[in-house]
Amino acid sequence: MSRRRTAVSDLIELAAIEGDGAQEHLATVYEWRHGQRVAQGKALAAAGLSVVLAIILPIVQPDSSRPVEGLAIAIALGSAGVLLVAGAIVFYSAASLHREYIMAQALLEELKTVRGFLKLYRTRR
Numbered sequence: 747m748s749r750r751r752t753a754v755s756d757l758i759e760l761a762a763i764e765g766d767g768a769q770e771h772l773a774t775v776y777e778w779r780h781g782q783r784v785a786q787g788k789a790l791a792a793a794g795l796s797v798v799l800a801i802i803l804p805i806v807q808p809d810s811s812r813p814v815e816g817l818a819i820a821i822a823l824g825s826a827g828v829l830l831v832a833g834a835i836v837f838y839s840a841a842s843l844h845r846e847y848i849m850a851q852a853l854l855e856e857l858k859t860v861r862g863f864l865k866l867y868r869t870r871r
């Protein structure tokens with residue numbers, strides 16, 4: 747399974763696995779996806795905050811040899827805002843993975859009930 751949403755064809759392949767290996771594999775995939783999205787959200791938020799700090803520090807320091815211009819401040823704050831919003835969106839998508847995981851688990855359980863048919867289907871493809 748890749749980074750995209752879990753396809754029904756992926757679940758069909760997992761349902762053909764004997765035992766609880768399918769559930770474990772599905773859980774591992776979703777844990778990996780969640781961890782990856784959280785890390786991406788943190789990276790975007792950190793980048794946004796670092797841009798804000800890069801603008802605030804020269805303004806706060808009284809002995810700054812180079813004054814920061816208004817346009818540079820506006821551009822930097824706009825960029826920081828975009829990065830922070832992108833980080834929030836990625837965090838939200840990480841939270842929505844839980845619903846997708848629950849739905850994939852339910853479908854996988856339904857597919858397991860027709861495991862014999864799925865094995866036959868796989869051999870004739």
